[in-house]
Amino acid sequence: LVSCRKEAVAPLPPPTVRTAAVEHLASARELRMSGTIAAERSTALSFAVPGTVDQVLVDVGQSVKRGQVVAKLTPTSFEHALGIALSQAERAQDVVNRLEPMHARKTIPDVKWVEAQTALTAARHAVEIARKNRDDVVLCAPESGVIARRGIEPGATVAPGIPAFELVQTR
Numbered sequence: 289l290v291s292c293r294k295e296a297v298a299p300l301p302p303p304t305v306r307t308a309a310v311e312h313l314a315s316a317r318e319l320r321m322s323g324t325i326a327a328e329r330s331t332a333l334s335f336a337v338p339g340t341v342d343q344v345l346v347d348v349g350q351s352v353k354r355g356q357v358v359a360k361l362t363p364t365s366f367e368h369a370l371g372i373a374l375s376q377a378e379r380a381q382d383v384v385n386r387l388e389p390m391h392a393r394k395t396i397p398d399v400k401w402v403e404a405q406t407a408l409t410a411a412r413h414a415v416e417i418a419r420k421n422r423d424d425v426v427l428c429a430p431e432s433g434v435i436a437r438r439g440i441e442p443g444a445t446v447a448p449g450i451p452a453f454e455l456v457q458t459r
Contacts, residue, residue, distance in 0.1 A: 327436065327456035334451050335361060336424040341444045346453070348438050352429040358453060359440060361425040370418040377411035384408050433457045 339361035346358045383404045390396040437454035440446060 326458075328459050329457045330436070331430060331433070331455045332451035333358065333427060333429070333453040333455055334449050335359075335427055335446050336448055337361070337366070337421050338447050339365070339425060339445070341440050341442050341446060342425075344438070344440060344442055346435050346438070348435055350435050352433060352435060352455070354429060354431045356429045357426055358429055358435070359427045361427075361446070363422060363425045366418070366422040366425055370415070370422050373411070373414040373418040377408070377415050380404070380408040380411040427452065429455060431455070431457070 341359060342362040343360045344358075345360075346352055346356075352358060387396060387401055387404050391398075391401040433455040434457075435453055436456040438452075439450075439454075440452045446452060
C-alpha cells in the first residue's frame with residue numbers, strides 16, 4: 289500500500305549561471321596540426337600544345353577561380369604560325385578575287401575555280417587552327433579550386449596532355 293501513495297515532488301532549484309567579462313588576450317597561441325584533406329574532385333590541368341613554359345602564376349596550396357590564368361607558354365612560334373596562315377589566306381583570297389570575273393564569263397575551266405575556292409577554304413581553316421594554337425599557350429583553371437600539385441617550372445618543355453597542375457575541390 290505504501291508504494292501506491294503519491295508524494296509531492298519538490299521542484300529542482302534553478303541552475304546557477306556564471307558570467308565573465310570579455311577580454312583580449314595578447315598571448316594567443318598558434319596551433320599547428322597535421323592531417324589529410326581528401327579532395328571531392330580532382331582535375332589534371334595540361335596544355336593542349338607543346339612548348340616552353342614562360343610563366344607559372346600559381347603555387348601549391350593557392351586557391352584559384354574559374355578562368356584564372358595559371359601558366360603560359362612562350363607564344364612566339366604560334367604567333368609566327370598564325371602570321372603564315374593569315375598570309376596564305378590572303379593569297380588564296382586574292383586568287384579567288386582574280387578568277388571570279390573569268391569564272392563568271394566562263395573563260396576558265398570549272399576545275400580551276402573549284403581548286404581556288406578549296407584553297408581559300410583550307411587557308412581559312414588553317415587560320416582558325418593557328419589562332420586556336422596561339423590561344424592555347426595560356427592555361428586557365430576550368431573551375432574554382434585549390435592547386436594540389438605543380439609539375440612545371442619556367443623554362444621547362446611541356447607536351448600536350450601531360451599534367452602541369454592538379455586542381456582539387458575540397459568543399
